[in-house]
Amino acid sequence: MTSxxxxxxxxxxxxxxxxxxxxxxxxxxxxxxxxxxxxxxGNFKALPLEIFQMVLEYLPVKDISMLSMVSxxxxxxxxxxxxxxxxxxxxxxQDFHNPELSSSRKGTSILEHYRSLGLLLKRCTLLLPTKExxxxxxxxxxxxxxxxxxxxxxxxxxxxxxxxxxxxxxxxAGWDEIECHRVYNFLCELxxxxxxxxxxVSSKPGSAQKLELRIRIFCRSVLLNHWVHRSDxxxxxxxxxxxxxxxxxxxxxxIIFGPxxxxxxxxxxxxxxxxxxxxxxxxxxxxxxxxxYDPEAKEWTADDVISLVDELAVVPQEWLLENSxxxxxxxxxxxxxxxxxxxxxxxxxxxxxxxxxxxxxxxEKDLYCMDWAVKMMQKVCKVFNTSGEMNNFLQSVxxxxxxxxxxxxxxxxxxxxxxxxxxFLNLFHLVNAQANFHKEILYLTMRNNT
Numbered sequence: 001m002t003s004x005x006x007x008x009x010x011x012x013x014x015x016x017x018x019x020x021x022x023x024x025x026x027x028x029x030x031x032x033x034x035x036x037x038x039x040x041x042g043n044f045k046a047l048p049l050e051i052f053q054m055v056l057e058y059l060p061v062k063d064i065s066m067l068s069m070v071s072x073x074x075x076x077x078x079x080x081x082x083x084x085x086x087x088x089x090x091x092x093x094q095d096f097h098n099p100e101l102s103s104s105r106k107g108t109s110i111l112e113h114y115r116s117l118g119l120l121l122k123r124c125t126l127l128l129p130t131k132e133x134x135x136x137x138x139x140x141x142x143x144x145x146x147x148x149x150x151x152x153x154x155x156x157x158x159x160x161x162x163x164x165x166x167x168x169x170x171x172x173a174g175w176d177e178i179e180c181h182r183v184y185n186f187l188c189e190l191x192x193x194x195x196x197x198x199x200x201v202s203s204k205p206g207s208a209q210k211l212e213l214r215i216r217i218f219c220r221s222v223l224l225n226h227w228v229h230r231s232d233x234x235x236x237x238x239x240x241x242x243x244x245x246x247x248x249x250x251x252x253x254x255i256i257f258g259p260x261x262x263x264x265x266x267x268x269x270x271x272x273x274x275x276x277x278x279x280x281x282x283x284x285x286x287x288x289x290x291x292x293y294d295p296e297a298k299e300w301t302a303d304d305v306i307s308l309v310d311e312l313a314v315v316p317q318e319w320l321l322e323n324s325x326x327x328x329x330x331x332x333x334x335x336x337x338x339x340x341x342x343x344x345x346x347x348x349x350x351x352x353x354x355x356x357x358x359x360x361x362x363x364e365k366d367l368y369c370m371d372w373a374v375k376m377m378q379k380v381c382k383v384f385n386t387s388g389e390m391n392n393f394l395q396s397v398x399x400x401x402x403x404x405x406x407x408x409x410x411x412x413x414x415x416x417x418x419x420x421x422x423x424f425l426n427l428f429h430l431v432n433a434q435a436n437f438h439k440e441i442l443y444l445t446m447r448n449n450t
Contacts, residue, residue: 053081057090061116068123071341072247079124082140091117096146112164118170134186137171149191151219156213156265161221177235184223184239191218194243201248205269205316212255212267219256234297237288242299250311250414257284268447272319279330279366282323285312286330293335306342325358329368337379343391344383353379353396357404357405357433365435374440401437405430 015221047055056064056078068075081087093110121140125133145151145162155161172183188194193215200212223236240256259271259281271277289312293295293305309331313324328336336359343352360373377397384390408427 017189049077049080052077053084053086054166056081057086061091061113061120065116065120067449068120068376071284072127074112075124078120082121088140088143091120092141092144094144094146094160096152096158097154110159111166114167115170118167121172121317122173130175130182131186133171134183138186138190141167149193149196149214155217158226161217162225165222165226168180168222180235184236187222189439193218197244197252201244201251205251206267209266213260213265216256216267217265224256230291230294231296235293236412237291238297238299241292246307246311249308250315253285253288253308254315257288269316272315272323273317274320276320276322276365277326279326282327282330286327289327289331289335302338303342306339309335309339321354321358325355326362326366328355329359329362329366333376337376340376340380341383346382349389349393350396350400353393353400354404356397359402361430364429364436370433370436371440371443373437373443374444378444399436407435 059067064078067077082091093113095110100338121137123166123288125136129138141147141164144160144164146158147164152158152160167182172180175183196211200208200215206212219240224233224241226234227233241252244252254269255267259277260266261268268281271281273394289305289309292300292308293302309327313319313327328339330338340352340355343355344350356373356377360370362368363373381390381393384393405427408423408430411423412427
């Protein structure tokens with residue numbers, strides 16, 4: 001995908017794609033080509049087709065791929081071979097549930113095998129238009145059930161979709177965006193992905209756990225995980241999210257990148273609501289948000305991304321503010337500041353003040369430099385139009401510290417303890433956060449006055 005300009009998912013330019021002018025014949029069981037001159041077969045012209053195919057049995061897939069570029073006649077013979085039962089058995093490995101065979105097959109991982117197979121089919125179908133290439137590839141892979149969204153009985157322990165992902169990444173690498181739109185539409189048609197997404201985003205969270213898991217694995221393994229360039233990952237993530245309203249985008253983002261159970265892989269919907277979480281549970285979401293905020297993600301504005309973050313923080317219900325603060329820190333300075341500045345200009349100073357307190361708390365708990373939180377607050381102060389608005393905000397920060405610490409103290413006094421005594425520990429961190437936060441303010445003030 002080299003085109004610098006992107007179009008939306010729903011608007012595909014009505015024009016001929018680049019290979020449509022090339023002459024080709026449709027195939028039935030095998031690809032048909034014009035009768036090639038035997039002279040282009042070189043020394044292979046002396047071999048019967050059966051012997052030629054036996055020779056291929058001894059060649060690595062990478063070498064067969066190189067061979068396909070020798071001539072159109074050779075490529076035609078290779079496509080004939082791929083379409084035979086012998087070729088299928090040799091090339092379409094299906095050791096997806098055997099850890100030993102999946103990690104190594106005669107010294108080559110099954111992932112690398114399908115990467116090489118993708119390159120082979122890319123070269124063999126070079127003269128076909130995109131639509132026919134996809135139909136041919138689908139016909140070759142049709143019988144592999146583990147390549148289907150709902151085809152595997154144990155998707156959590158299957159490497160099939162990962163293999164399909166590296167295969168597609170290799171096949172489509174370098175295609176322009178119009179062609180990649182067609183690839184995504186083709187995959188949606190085969191997998192019924194939009195219909196299944198509609199089911200999970202319109203249902204009660206967790207009511208379709210198995211389908212949520214399948215969508216998560218399919219989107220990550222097939223469409224998102226194998227790209228080298230961030231712009232490519234952003235393109236495919238945009239294809240997944242953009243057709244849906246913002247509220248559904250947030251739900252879908254949580255399904256794909258949110259925390260999941262280590263036991264069964266199911267999405268953990270209550271993780272952000274009930275207790276403070278750790279960085280591991282939030283890194284996937286933060287990475288996706290940064291991907292969409294990147295300047296190369298042309299179809300997303302800063303306002304779009306900030307609105308998505310705001311919507312995400314109430315999926316499936318309002319998150320603990322500590323978890324929202326931890327997500328913003330993981331998203332980086334630009335997103336964190338833009339999110340806070342948005343609250344400042346929209347008159348949500350009290351919400352912003354509470355957020356500052358929890359940013360300080362996360363810095364204290366996770367051992368970040370506290371001066372980062374102070375400098376972020378200082379930068380946000382410059383967004384306010386008047387000194388009066390800024391002073392009211394600073395007063396709200398102090399009030400928020402007091403109220404949140406008193407709430408924590410009340411929890412300790414009332415005896416609401418658990419086995420880990422988290423109430424007292426939380427109070428301890430809050431008091432230290434306030435002390436270290438104000439220490440950094442004093443340092444900053446003294447430096448400016450000397």
